[in-house]
Amino acid sequence: MRRLIQSVSTAFLFAACSPNYLTISPPSSAPIVHKSETEALPDLRKLVREAKVEEAWVYLPEREEWHDIGLETTITDHSASLNLDLEKIEQLATDYSILHFYHIHPEPLDARVVPSADDIGSAIYFFCKYQHQRKKDFHYLLASSHGIMEYVLNGERFSDFCRFTKEEDFFERGKTLGRIVVNSRELWTNESRISSLAKKKVSTTIFNNGSVEIIFTPYPKFMDGLQ
Numbered sequence: 001m002r003r004l005i006q007s008v009s010t011a012f013l014f015a016a017c018s019p020n021y022l023t024i025s026p027p028s029s030a031p032i033v034h035k036s037e038t039e040a041l042p043d044l045r046k047l048v049r050e051a052k053v054e055e056a057w058v059y060l061p062e063r064e065e066w067h068d069i070g071l072e073t074t075i076t077d078h079s080a081s082l083n084l085d086l087e088k089i090e091q092l093a094t095d096y097s098i099l100h101f102y103h104i105h106p107e108p109l110d111a112r113v114v115p116s117a118d119d120i121g122s123a124i125y126f127f128c129k130y131q132h133q134r135k136k137d138f139h140y141l142l143a144s145s146h147g148i149m150e151y152v153l154n155g156e157r158f159s160d161f162c163r164f165t166k167e168e169d170f171f172e173r174g175k176t177l178g179r180i181v182v183n184s185r186e187l188w189t190n191e192s193r194i195s196s197l198a199k200k201k202v203s204t205t206i207f208n209n210g211s212v213e214i215i216f217t218p219y220p221k222f223m224d225g226l227q
Protein backbone atom coordinates (compact mmCIF):
# COMPACT_ATOMS: atom_id res chain seq x y z
CA MET A 1 0.00 0.00 0.00
CA ARG A 2 1.20 3.49 -0.75
CA ARG A 3 0.72 6.67 1.14
CA LEU A 4 1.18 10.10 -0.22
CA ILE A 5 1.97 13.14 1.78
CA GLN A 6 -0.20 16.01 0.74
CA SER A 7 -0.40 19.42 2.26
CA VAL A 8 -3.87 20.60 3.07
CA SER A 9 -5.21 24.04 3.73
CA THR A 10 -7.64 23.24 6.50
CA ALA A 11 -7.40 21.09 9.57
CA PHE A 12 -9.73 20.82 12.51
CA LEU A 13 -9.24 19.26 15.87
CA PHE A 14 -12.69 18.05 16.69
CA ALA A 15 -13.18 16.61 20.15
CA ALA A 16 -16.83 15.63 20.40
CA CYS A 17 -18.76 13.17 22.49
CA SER A 18 -17.93 9.96 20.76
CA PRO A 19 -17.24 6.31 21.43
CA ASN A 20 -13.85 5.83 23.02
CA TYR A 21 -12.26 3.56 20.46
CA LEU A 22 -10.24 4.01 17.31
CA THR A 23 -12.32 4.10 14.16
CA ILE A 24 -12.02 4.85 10.48
CA SER A 25 -13.13 8.46 10.38
CA PRO A 26 -13.74 10.88 7.57
CA PRO A 27 -11.26 13.73 7.16
CA SER A 28 -11.31 16.42 9.80
CA SER A 29 -14.16 14.96 11.85
CA ALA A 30 -12.21 12.38 13.81
CA PRO A 31 -12.47 12.62 17.57
CA ILE A 32 -9.45 12.50 19.86
CA VAL A 33 -9.45 9.11 21.57
CA HIS A 34 -8.19 9.00 25.15
CA LYS A 35 -6.53 5.62 25.66
CA SER A 36 -3.14 4.20 26.45
CA GLU A 37 -1.26 2.22 23.78
CA THR A 38 -2.15 -0.99 25.62
CA GLU A 39 -5.84 -0.13 25.66
CA ALA A 40 -5.89 0.88 21.99
CA LEU A 41 -4.08 -2.16 20.63
CA PRO A 42 -7.26 -4.30 20.44
CA ASP A 43 -8.88 -1.49 18.41
CA LEU A 44 -5.98 -1.52 15.98
CA ARG A 45 -6.14 -5.31 15.63
CA LYS A 46 -9.87 -5.16 14.94
CA LEU A 47 -9.35 -2.52 12.25
CA VAL A 48 -6.56 -4.59 10.69
CA ARG A 49 -9.03 -7.48 10.38
CA GLU A 50 -12.01 -5.48 9.17
CA ALA A 51 -11.22 -2.05 7.73
CA LYS A 52 -11.67 -1.37 4.03
CA VAL A 53 -9.28 1.58 3.94
CA GLU A 54 -6.01 2.54 5.55
CA GLU A 55 -6.00 4.88 8.51
CA ALA A 56 -3.30 6.66 10.51
CA TRP A 57 -2.93 8.24 13.95
CA VAL A 58 -0.42 10.05 16.09
CA TYR A 59 -0.30 8.70 19.63
CA LEU A 60 0.93 11.09 22.32
CA PRO A 61 2.43 9.10 25.24
CA GLU A 62 2.57 12.26 27.35
CA ARG A 63 -1.22 12.61 27.21
CA GLU A 64 -2.34 9.09 26.25
CA GLU A 65 -4.24 10.52 23.29
CA TRP A 66 -4.83 9.30 19.74
CA HIS A 67 -5.15 11.92 17.02
CA ASP A 68 -6.42 10.82 13.62
CA ILE A 69 -4.04 12.13 10.94
CA GLY A 70 -5.41 10.23 7.93
CA LEU A 71 -7.21 12.19 5.23
CA GLU A 72 -8.95 10.69 2.22
CA THR A 73 -7.79 7.39 0.78
CA THR A 74 -7.38 7.19 -2.98
CA ILE A 75 -7.85 3.70 -4.38
CA THR A 76 -6.40 2.79 -7.77
CA ASP A 77 -6.15 -0.60 -9.46
CA HIS A 78 -2.97 -1.56 -7.69
CA SER A 79 -2.75 0.48 -4.56
CA ALA A 80 -4.39 2.70 -2.00
CA SER A 81 -2.88 6.03 -1.03
CA LEU A 82 -3.54 7.62 2.31
CA ASN A 83 -2.91 11.33 2.50
CA LEU A 84 -1.75 12.69 5.83
CA ASP A 85 -2.89 15.85 7.55
CA LEU A 86 0.41 17.74 7.69
CA GLU A 87 -1.08 20.77 9.41
CA LYS A 88 -2.35 18.68 12.28
CA ILE A 89 1.02 16.90 12.53
CA GLU A 90 2.83 20.26 12.59
CA GLN A 91 0.60 21.42 15.44
CA LEU A 92 1.16 18.21 17.43
CA ALA A 93 4.91 18.35 16.81
CA THR A 94 4.98 21.96 17.99
CA ASP A 95 3.09 21.19 21.20
CA TYR A 96 4.65 17.81 22.11
CA SER A 97 8.07 16.21 21.85
CA ILE A 98 7.23 12.48 21.64
CA LEU A 99 5.00 11.30 18.78
CA HIS A 100 4.27 7.68 17.87
CA PHE A 101 3.02 7.41 14.29
CA TYR A 102 0.73 4.42 13.87
CA HIS A 103 -1.02 3.24 10.73
CA ILE A 104 -2.75 0.06 9.64
CA HIS A 105 -2.56 -2.23 6.60
CA PRO A 106 -5.98 -3.91 6.73
CA GLU A 107 -6.28 -7.56 5.71
CA PRO A 108 -9.32 -6.94 3.41
CA LEU A 109 -7.07 -4.72 1.29
CA ASP A 110 -4.60 -7.58 0.92
CA ALA A 111 -1.80 -5.20 1.81
CA ARG A 112 1.75 -6.25 2.50
CA VAL A 113 2.52 -6.68 6.19
CA VAL A 114 5.66 -4.54 5.90
CA PRO A 115 5.95 -0.77 5.39
CA SER A 116 5.59 0.51 1.84
CA ALA A 117 8.07 2.76 0.01
CA ASP A 118 5.69 5.63 0.75
CA ASP A 119 5.64 4.73 4.46
CA ILE A 120 9.43 4.84 4.58
CA GLY A 121 9.46 8.04 2.49
CA SER A 122 7.03 9.61 4.97
CA ALA A 123 9.19 8.56 7.91
CA ILE A 124 12.28 10.09 6.26
CA TYR A 125 10.32 13.30 5.62
CA PHE A 126 9.24 13.51 9.27
CA PHE A 127 12.71 12.50 10.45
CA CYS A 128 14.41 15.35 8.57
CA LYS A 129 11.77 17.92 9.39
CA TYR A 130 11.28 17.16 13.07
CA GLN A 131 13.90 14.80 14.46
CA HIS A 132 16.96 16.13 12.64
CA GLN A 133 16.01 19.80 12.64
CA ARG A 134 14.00 20.06 15.86
CA LYS A 135 15.26 17.13 17.95
CA LYS A 136 11.83 15.54 18.40
CA ASP A 137 11.41 11.91 19.47
CA PHE A 138 9.31 10.15 16.81
CA HIS A 139 8.53 6.45 16.31
CA TYR A 140 7.01 4.85 13.20
CA LEU A 141 4.80 1.81 13.67
CA LEU A 142 2.67 -0.25 11.32
CA ALA A 143 -0.06 -2.56 12.59
CA SER A 144 -0.76 -5.45 10.23
CA SER A 145 -1.47 -9.17 10.33
CA HIS A 146 0.31 -10.86 13.25
CA GLY A 147 2.00 -7.84 14.80
CA ILE A 148 3.63 -4.43 14.83
CA MET A 149 6.37 -3.45 12.42
CA GLU A 150 8.52 -0.62 13.74
CA TYR A 151 10.72 1.04 11.15
CA VAL A 152 13.70 2.81 12.67
CA LEU A 153 15.90 5.28 10.84
CA ASN A 154 19.58 5.53 11.70
CA GLY A 155 19.94 9.23 12.59
CA GLU A 156 23.66 9.38 11.83
CA ARG A 157 23.18 7.92 8.37
CA PHE A 158 20.41 10.40 7.53
CA SER A 159 22.09 13.46 8.98
CA ASP A 160 23.80 14.50 5.71
CA PHE A 161 20.74 13.54 3.67
CA CYS A 162 18.62 15.91 5.76
CA ARG A 163 21.23 18.67 5.66
CA PHE A 164 21.77 18.63 1.90
CA THR A 165 18.25 17.86 0.67
CA LYS A 166 15.62 20.55 0.18
CA GLU A 167 12.52 20.12 2.32
CA GLU A 168 10.28 19.77 -0.74
CA ASP A 169 12.40 16.80 -1.82
CA PHE A 170 12.50 14.96 1.54
CA PHE A 171 9.52 12.77 0.68
CA GLU A 172 10.26 11.90 -2.97
CA ARG A 173 13.92 11.17 -2.31
CA GLY A 174 13.01 9.31 0.87
CA LYS A 175 10.54 7.22 -1.14
CA THR A 176 13.32 6.27 -3.56
CA LEU A 177 15.32 4.93 -0.61
CA GLY A 178 12.12 3.23 0.60
CA ARG A 179 11.76 1.40 -2.72
CA ILE A 180 15.18 -0.17 -2.26
CA VAL A 181 14.06 -1.49 1.14
CA VAL A 182 10.66 -2.67 -0.04
CA ASN A 183 12.06 -4.53 -3.05
CA SER A 184 14.92 -6.18 -1.19
CA ARG A 185 15.18 -9.94 -1.15
CA GLU A 186 15.84 -9.85 2.62
CA LEU A 187 12.47 -8.19 3.28
CA TRP A 188 10.51 -10.40 0.86
CA THR A 189 12.03 -13.53 2.36
CA ASN A 190 11.29 -12.57 5.94
CA GLU A 191 7.83 -11.27 5.07
CA SER A 192 6.89 -14.73 3.80
CA ARG A 193 7.89 -16.11 7.21
CA ILE A 194 5.86 -13.64 9.29
CA SER A 195 3.23 -16.10 10.48
CA SER A 196 5.90 -18.55 11.64
CA LEU A 197 7.92 -15.71 13.22
CA ALA A 198 4.76 -14.61 15.04
CA LYS A 199 4.48 -18.02 16.68
CA LYS A 200 7.91 -17.58 18.27
CA LYS A 201 6.58 -14.60 20.30
CA VAL A 202 9.84 -12.67 20.08
CA SER A 203 10.90 -9.45 18.34
CA THR A 204 12.86 -10.06 15.15
CA THR A 205 14.75 -7.66 12.91
CA ILE A 206 13.43 -8.58 9.48
CA PHE A 207 15.43 -6.00 7.54
CA ASN A 208 18.50 -3.88 8.26
CA ASN A 209 20.69 -2.11 5.73
CA GLY A 210 22.36 0.19 8.26
CA SER A 211 20.08 3.09 7.34
CA VAL A 212 16.65 1.55 7.87
CA GLU A 213 15.86 -1.24 10.30
CA ILE A 214 12.47 -2.96 10.38
CA ILE A 215 11.61 -4.84 13.58
CA PHE A 216 8.64 -7.19 13.78
CA THR A 217 7.01 -7.79 17.15
CA PRO A 218 4.05 -10.22 17.44
CA TYR A 219 1.01 -8.65 19.13
CA PRO A 220 1.22 -10.55 22.46
CA LYS A 221 4.90 -9.68 22.84
CA PHE A 222 4.25 -6.05 21.89
CA MET A 223 1.52 -5.89 24.51
CA ASP A 224 3.91 -7.29 27.14
CA GLY A 225 6.48 -4.63 26.26
CA LEU A 226 4.00 -1.84 26.90
CA GLN A 227 3.12 -3.00 30.39
Ligand SMILES: [Zn+2]
Nearest residue numbers: 001115116119
Ligand atom coordinates in the same frame (compact mmCIF):
# COMPACT_ATOMS: atom_id res chain seq x y z
ZN1 LIG B 1 1.55 1.73 4.97
